[in-house]
Amino acid sequence: MRYYLGVDIGGTEIKLGIVNAEGEIEASSAIATEPEKGPEEAAERVWNWFEGQGPMTNEALSAGVACAGLIDRDKGKIITSPNLEGWEGTPLREIFTSRLSRPAVIENDATAAAYGEFRMGSGRGTLDFTCLTLGTGVGCGIVAGGKLQRGWQGHAGEIGHTIVMIDGPLCSCGSRGCLEALVGAGAIIDRAKRKLESSSGGDLEGIEPLTVKAIAAAASGGEGLAREVLEESGRYLGIGLCNIVHLLNPEVIAIGGGVAGAGDLILGPARKAVGEHVMHERLAGVRIIRAELGNEASLLGAALIASMESVKE
DSSP states (O other): OOEEEEEEEOSSEEEEEEEETTSOEEEEEEEEOOGGGOHHHHHHHHHHHHHTTTHHHHHEEEEEEEESSEEETTTTEEEEOSSSTTOTTOOHHHHHHHHHTSOEEEEEHHHHHHHHHHHHSTTTTOSSEEEEEESSSEEEEEEETTEEOOOSSSOTTOGGGSBSSTTOSBOTTSOBSBSHHHHSHHHHHHHHHHHHHTSOOGGGTTOSSOOHHHHHHHHTTSSSHHHHHHHHHHHHHHHHHHHHHHHHOOSEEEEESGGGGGTHHHHHHHHHHHHHHSSSGGGGGOEEEEOSSGGGHHHHHHHHHHHHHHHHO
16 A cells, blocks of 8 residues: 655644545644744654654655745745744755655645645545635635646745735735735634724624634624624625636635634625626536535645655656
8 A cells, every 4th residue: 555644734733644545544643833943853753753653654655745835846945934933945845855754745735735625525526626725814726627736936826815905904915905814814803803892792792712713603693793794704705706716717616724614604605795796697606615624634635746746756
Protein backbone atom coordinates (compact mmCIF):
# COMPACT_ATOMS: atom_id res chain seq x y z
CA MET A 1 0.00 0.00 0.00
CA ARG A 2 1.25 3.49 -0.87
CA TYR A 3 0.94 6.22 1.75
CA TYR A 4 1.40 9.99 1.80
CA LEU A 5 1.93 12.36 4.70
CA GLY A 6 -0.36 15.37 5.15
CA VAL A 7 0.55 18.44 7.23
CA ASP A 8 -1.66 21.50 7.75
CA ILE A 9 0.16 24.25 9.64
CA GLY A 10 -2.23 26.66 11.37
CA GLY A 11 -1.53 29.50 13.73
CA THR A 12 -2.28 27.49 16.88
CA GLU A 13 -2.07 23.85 15.82
CA ILE A 14 -0.61 21.61 13.15
CA LYS A 15 -2.95 18.90 11.86
CA LEU A 16 -1.26 15.70 10.78
CA GLY A 17 -2.44 12.70 8.81
CA ILE A 18 -1.33 9.63 6.89
CA VAL A 19 -3.35 9.13 3.73
CA ASN A 20 -3.50 6.02 1.57
CA ALA A 21 -3.62 5.91 -2.23
CA GLU A 22 -7.43 5.81 -2.16
CA GLY A 23 -7.57 9.11 -0.33
CA GLU A 24 -8.53 7.66 3.04
CA ILE A 25 -6.98 9.01 6.24
CA GLU A 26 -5.44 6.07 8.08
CA ALA A 27 -4.19 8.01 11.11
CA SER A 28 -4.45 11.63 12.25
CA SER A 29 -3.60 13.90 15.13
CA ALA A 30 -2.79 17.51 15.98
CA ILE A 31 0.07 19.18 17.80
CA ALA A 32 0.66 22.77 18.94
CA THR A 33 2.25 25.01 16.30
CA GLU A 34 4.24 27.28 18.64
CA PRO A 35 5.36 29.41 15.66
CA GLU A 36 7.66 31.52 17.83
CA LYS A 37 9.99 28.50 18.08
CA GLY A 38 10.54 28.51 14.32
CA PRO A 39 9.88 26.13 11.43
CA GLU A 40 12.79 23.75 12.08
CA GLU A 41 11.51 22.97 15.57
CA ALA A 42 7.97 22.54 14.22
CA ALA A 43 9.25 20.11 11.57
CA GLU A 44 11.04 18.16 14.31
CA ARG A 45 7.81 17.72 16.30
CA VAL A 46 5.91 16.81 13.15
CA TRP A 47 8.46 14.08 12.45
CA ASN A 48 8.27 12.80 16.02
CA TRP A 49 4.56 12.08 15.54
CA PHE A 50 4.95 10.50 12.11
CA GLU A 51 7.87 8.37 13.32
CA GLY A 52 5.60 6.91 15.98
CA GLN A 53 3.17 5.61 13.35
CA GLY A 54 5.56 2.87 12.29
CA PRO A 55 5.14 0.96 8.99
CA MET A 56 2.76 3.43 7.35
CA THR A 57 5.24 6.27 7.74
CA ASN A 58 8.09 4.06 6.54
CA GLU A 59 6.14 3.33 3.34
CA ALA A 60 5.07 6.94 2.71
CA LEU A 61 6.38 8.20 -0.62
CA SER A 62 6.09 11.95 -0.10
CA ALA A 63 4.58 14.69 2.05
CA GLY A 64 2.28 17.62 1.44
CA VAL A 65 2.58 20.68 3.69
CA ALA A 66 -0.15 23.33 3.67
CA CYS A 67 -0.25 26.72 5.37
CA ALA A 68 -2.12 30.00 5.00
CA GLY A 69 -0.71 32.93 3.09
CA LEU A 70 1.18 33.61 -0.11
CA ILE A 71 3.33 30.64 -1.03
CA ASP A 72 6.10 30.49 -3.61
CA ARG A 73 5.35 26.93 -4.59
CA ASP A 74 8.18 26.65 -7.12
CA LYS A 75 10.80 27.64 -4.56
CA GLY A 76 9.00 26.04 -1.64
CA LYS A 77 9.04 29.23 0.42
CA ILE A 78 6.55 31.24 2.46
CA ILE A 79 6.27 34.78 1.11
CA THR A 80 3.95 35.94 3.87
CA SER A 81 1.55 34.22 6.24
CA PRO A 82 -0.98 35.81 8.63
CA ASN A 83 -0.60 32.91 11.08
CA LEU A 84 3.15 32.38 11.11
CA GLU A 85 4.85 35.59 12.14
CA GLY A 86 8.58 35.51 11.50
CA TRP A 87 8.39 32.68 8.97
CA GLU A 88 8.52 34.97 5.93
CA GLY A 89 11.07 33.74 3.39
CA THR A 90 11.37 30.40 5.17
CA PRO A 91 12.48 27.57 2.82
CA LEU A 92 9.71 25.33 4.13
CA ARG A 93 10.04 22.67 1.44
CA GLU A 94 13.74 22.26 2.14
CA ILE A 95 13.16 22.03 5.89
CA PHE A 96 10.40 19.42 5.66
CA THR A 97 12.06 17.41 2.88
CA SER A 98 15.15 17.14 5.06
CA ARG A 99 13.40 16.31 8.33
CA LEU A 100 10.79 13.92 6.92
CA SER A 101 13.40 12.21 4.71
CA ARG A 102 11.14 12.26 1.64
CA PRO A 103 10.09 14.82 -0.99
CA ALA A 104 7.76 17.52 0.33
CA VAL A 105 5.52 19.89 -1.59
CA ILE A 106 4.32 23.20 -0.15
CA GLU A 107 0.80 24.46 -0.83
CA ASN A 108 -1.57 27.22 0.22
CA ASP A 109 -4.02 25.78 2.74
CA ALA A 110 -7.17 26.91 0.90
CA THR A 111 -5.91 25.39 -2.35
CA ALA A 112 -5.14 22.16 -0.51
CA ALA A 113 -8.59 22.17 1.12
CA ALA A 114 -10.24 22.69 -2.27
CA TYR A 115 -8.37 19.74 -3.73
CA GLY A 116 -9.27 17.55 -0.77
CA GLU A 117 -12.95 18.46 -1.18
CA PHE A 118 -12.74 17.95 -4.95
CA ARG A 119 -11.31 14.45 -4.63
CA MET A 120 -13.03 13.16 -1.51
CA GLY A 121 -15.76 15.57 -0.41
CA SER A 122 -18.25 18.09 -1.72
CA GLY A 123 -16.65 18.33 -5.16
CA ARG A 124 -16.68 14.64 -6.06
CA GLY A 125 -18.07 13.99 -9.53
CA THR A 126 -17.48 17.56 -10.76
CA LEU A 127 -14.88 19.00 -13.10
CA ASP A 128 -15.43 22.70 -12.32
CA PHE A 129 -15.45 23.32 -8.60
CA THR A 130 -14.64 26.22 -6.28
CA CYS A 131 -14.19 25.93 -2.52
CA LEU A 132 -14.17 28.86 -0.10
CA THR A 133 -12.87 28.65 3.43
CA LEU A 134 -14.52 31.25 5.67
CA GLY A 135 -12.82 31.88 8.97
CA THR A 136 -10.70 34.74 10.23
CA GLY A 137 -9.83 35.21 6.56
CA VAL A 138 -11.45 34.11 3.33
CA GLY A 139 -9.49 31.53 1.37
CA CYS A 140 -10.37 29.97 -1.96
CA GLY A 141 -9.22 27.12 -4.18
CA ILE A 142 -10.24 26.57 -7.80
CA VAL A 143 -10.56 23.41 -9.87
CA ALA A 144 -11.35 23.92 -13.57
CA GLY A 145 -11.58 21.11 -16.08
CA GLY A 146 -10.58 18.71 -13.31
CA LYS A 147 -7.28 20.49 -12.64
CA LEU A 148 -6.15 22.77 -9.84
CA GLN A 149 -5.72 26.35 -10.99
CA ARG A 150 -2.82 28.25 -9.45
CA GLY A 151 -2.22 31.13 -11.83
CA TRP A 152 0.99 32.61 -13.17
CA GLN A 153 2.69 33.08 -9.78
CA GLY A 154 0.71 30.45 -7.91
CA HIS A 155 -1.63 32.89 -6.14
CA ALA A 156 -4.92 32.27 -7.96
CA GLY A 157 -7.98 32.12 -5.71
CA GLU A 158 -7.51 35.18 -3.50
CA ILE A 159 -11.26 35.86 -3.67
CA GLY A 160 -11.10 37.26 -0.13
CA HIS A 161 -9.29 40.29 -1.49
CA THR A 162 -11.60 41.04 -4.38
CA ILE A 163 -13.42 44.31 -3.72
CA VAL A 164 -17.19 44.11 -3.34
CA MET A 165 -17.80 47.51 -1.71
CA ILE A 166 -15.98 50.63 -2.89
CA ASP A 167 -14.74 52.59 0.16
CA GLY A 168 -15.92 49.76 2.41
CA PRO A 169 -14.28 48.69 5.69
CA LEU A 170 -10.50 48.46 5.91
CA CYS A 171 -9.12 44.99 5.18
CA SER A 172 -6.02 43.39 6.69
CA CYS A 173 -4.38 43.64 3.26
CA GLY A 174 -4.61 47.46 3.41
CA SER A 175 -7.35 47.83 0.82
CA ARG A 176 -11.00 48.67 1.51
CA GLY A 177 -14.20 46.79 0.85
CA CYS A 178 -12.62 43.37 0.30
CA LEU A 179 -14.88 40.35 0.68
CA GLU A 180 -12.79 39.27 3.69
CA ALA A 181 -13.44 42.62 5.38
CA LEU A 182 -17.18 41.99 5.02
CA VAL A 183 -17.66 38.27 5.70
CA GLY A 184 -14.61 37.17 7.69
CA ALA A 185 -15.33 36.17 11.28
CA GLY A 186 -14.05 39.50 12.63
CA ALA A 187 -16.24 41.45 10.21
CA ILE A 188 -19.35 39.52 11.27
CA ILE A 189 -18.59 40.10 14.94
CA ASP A 190 -17.98 43.82 14.33
CA ARG A 191 -21.32 43.99 12.50
CA ALA A 192 -23.03 42.44 15.50
CA LYS A 193 -21.35 44.91 17.87
CA ARG A 194 -22.52 47.86 15.78
CA LYS A 195 -26.10 46.60 15.88
CA LEU A 196 -25.83 46.15 19.63
CA GLU A 197 -24.66 49.74 20.04
CA SER A 198 -27.51 51.16 17.98
CA SER A 199 -30.36 49.15 19.49
CA SER A 200 -31.60 47.52 22.67
CA GLY A 201 -29.61 44.39 21.87
CA GLY A 202 -32.40 41.83 21.70
CA ASP A 203 -31.13 38.32 21.05
CA LEU A 204 -27.52 39.53 21.01
CA GLU A 205 -27.69 41.03 24.50
CA GLY A 206 -25.38 39.46 27.06
CA ILE A 207 -23.58 37.06 24.70
CA GLU A 208 -20.00 36.63 25.93
CA PRO A 209 -17.79 35.99 24.16
CA LEU A 210 -19.42 37.25 20.99
CA THR A 211 -18.47 34.71 18.31
CA VAL A 212 -19.93 33.71 14.95
CA LYS A 213 -21.01 30.42 16.52
CA ALA A 214 -22.82 32.27 19.32
CA ILE A 215 -24.45 34.66 16.84
CA ALA A 216 -25.67 31.68 14.78
CA ALA A 217 -27.07 30.00 17.89
CA ALA A 218 -28.97 33.17 18.78
CA ALA A 219 -30.21 33.56 15.19
CA SER A 220 -31.58 30.02 15.09
CA GLY A 221 -34.21 31.05 17.63
CA GLY A 222 -36.12 33.23 15.15
CA GLU A 223 -36.16 36.82 13.94
CA GLY A 224 -33.88 39.35 15.59
CA LEU A 225 -30.59 41.19 15.40
CA ALA A 226 -28.54 38.01 15.18
CA ARG A 227 -30.44 36.91 12.09
CA GLU A 228 -30.03 40.39 10.60
CA VAL A 229 -26.27 40.14 11.10
CA LEU A 230 -26.07 36.81 9.28
CA GLU A 231 -28.45 37.83 6.51
CA GLU A 232 -26.42 40.96 5.79
CA SER A 233 -23.20 38.94 5.87
CA GLY A 234 -24.78 36.36 3.58
CA ARG A 235 -25.74 39.01 1.04
CA TYR A 236 -22.15 40.25 0.86
CA LEU A 237 -20.97 36.66 0.51
CA GLY A 238 -23.47 36.20 -2.30
CA ILE A 239 -22.01 39.18 -4.20
CA GLY A 240 -18.58 37.57 -3.93
CA LEU A 241 -19.98 34.24 -5.14
CA CYS A 242 -21.74 36.00 -8.01
CA ASN A 243 -18.34 37.24 -9.17
CA ILE A 244 -17.01 33.68 -9.00
CA VAL A 245 -19.95 32.43 -11.05
CA HIS A 246 -19.35 35.02 -13.76
CA LEU A 247 -15.61 34.43 -13.87
CA LEU A 248 -15.40 30.65 -13.53
CA ASN A 249 -18.87 29.18 -14.12
CA PRO A 250 -18.35 26.34 -11.61
CA GLU A 251 -20.85 23.55 -11.18
CA VAL A 252 -20.45 23.62 -7.40
CA ILE A 253 -19.24 26.20 -4.90
CA ALA A 254 -18.54 24.66 -1.50
CA ILE A 255 -18.28 26.76 1.65
CA GLY A 256 -16.16 25.54 4.53
CA GLY A 257 -14.48 27.00 7.60
CA GLY A 258 -15.85 28.16 10.93
CA VAL A 259 -18.21 30.81 9.51
CA ALA A 260 -19.87 28.13 7.36
CA GLY A 261 -21.04 26.60 10.65
CA ALA A 262 -23.89 29.12 10.50
CA GLY A 263 -25.29 26.95 7.70
CA ASP A 264 -28.35 28.19 5.84
CA LEU A 265 -28.56 31.26 8.09
CA ILE A 266 -25.72 32.66 5.99
CA LEU A 267 -25.82 30.43 2.89
CA GLY A 268 -29.53 31.05 2.30
CA PRO A 269 -29.07 34.82 1.82
CA ALA A 270 -25.95 34.11 -0.25
CA ARG A 271 -27.87 31.83 -2.62
CA LYS A 272 -30.63 34.42 -2.89
CA ALA A 273 -28.14 37.16 -3.77
CA VAL A 274 -26.57 34.98 -6.46
CA GLY A 275 -30.00 34.26 -7.93
CA GLU A 276 -30.81 37.97 -8.01
CA HIS A 277 -27.53 39.25 -9.44
CA VAL A 278 -26.22 36.74 -11.98
CA MET A 279 -26.57 37.97 -15.54
CA HIS A 280 -28.92 35.16 -16.62
CA GLU A 281 -31.00 32.50 -14.91
CA ARG A 282 -28.90 29.81 -16.61
CA LEU A 283 -26.00 30.78 -14.32
CA ALA A 284 -28.20 30.53 -11.23
CA GLY A 285 -28.01 26.75 -11.48
CA VAL A 286 -24.69 26.69 -9.61
CA ARG A 287 -24.97 24.60 -6.44
CA ILE A 288 -23.84 26.45 -3.31
CA ILE A 289 -23.34 23.88 -0.54
CA ARG A 290 -21.47 23.22 2.69
CA ALA A 291 -18.04 21.64 2.39
CA GLU A 292 -17.91 18.12 3.82
CA LEU A 293 -14.43 17.41 5.16
CA GLY A 294 -14.19 19.93 7.98
CA ASN A 295 -10.80 20.40 9.62
CA GLU A 296 -9.24 17.50 7.70
CA ALA A 297 -9.69 19.05 4.24
CA SER A 298 -6.29 20.80 4.02
CA LEU A 299 -4.15 17.97 5.34
CA LEU A 300 -5.97 15.50 3.09
CA GLY A 301 -5.65 17.77 0.08
CA ALA A 302 -1.97 18.40 0.78
CA ALA A 303 -1.28 14.65 0.92
CA LEU A 304 -3.23 14.06 -2.31
CA ILE A 305 -1.31 16.86 -4.06
CA ALA A 306 1.91 15.20 -2.87
CA SER A 307 0.65 11.93 -4.38
CA MET A 308 0.13 13.67 -7.73
CA GLU A 309 3.67 15.03 -7.64
CA SER A 310 4.97 11.52 -6.94
CA VAL A 311 3.16 10.21 -10.01
CA LYS A 312 4.72 12.94 -12.18
CA GLU A 313 8.18 11.94 -11.01
